Amino acid sequence: xxxxxxxxxxxxxxxxxxxxxxxxxxxxxxxxxxxxxxxxxxxxxxxxxxxxxxxxxxxxxxxxxxxxxxxxxxxxxxxx
Ligand code: FES
Numbered sequence: 058x059x060x061x062x063x064x065x066x067x068x069x070x071x072x073x074x075x076x077x078x079x080x081x082x083x084x085x086x087x088x089x090x091x092x093x094x095x096x097x098x099x100x101x102x103x104x105x106x107x108x109x110x111x112x113x114x115x116x117x118x119x120x121x122x123x124x125x126x127x128x129x130x131x132x133x134x135x136x137x
Pocket of ligand 1: 065066067068069070071101102103104105106107109111
């Protein structure tokens with residue numbers, strides 16, 4: 058069963074960092090050869106723009122995600 062990353066692609070989250078976060082996720086998947094295990098989906102705005110950029114990873118919501126904390130979260134979730 059694949060693991061899930063859901064990234065908000067609403068205009069606020071996208072402009073505030075999820076544009077770069079999406080690239081970082083795709084690069085992370087490639088670098089760690091996780092293509093077969095991970096499913097990345099884009100979400101519409103979920104009305105939590107003030108807390109964005111928002112990303113849900115394996116059912117846990119993360120807010121104010123920048124590319125530094127994103128890599129820490131991905132390592133913690135998929136490498137440990
Ligand atoms: S754009 Fe992401 S919650 Fe609104």
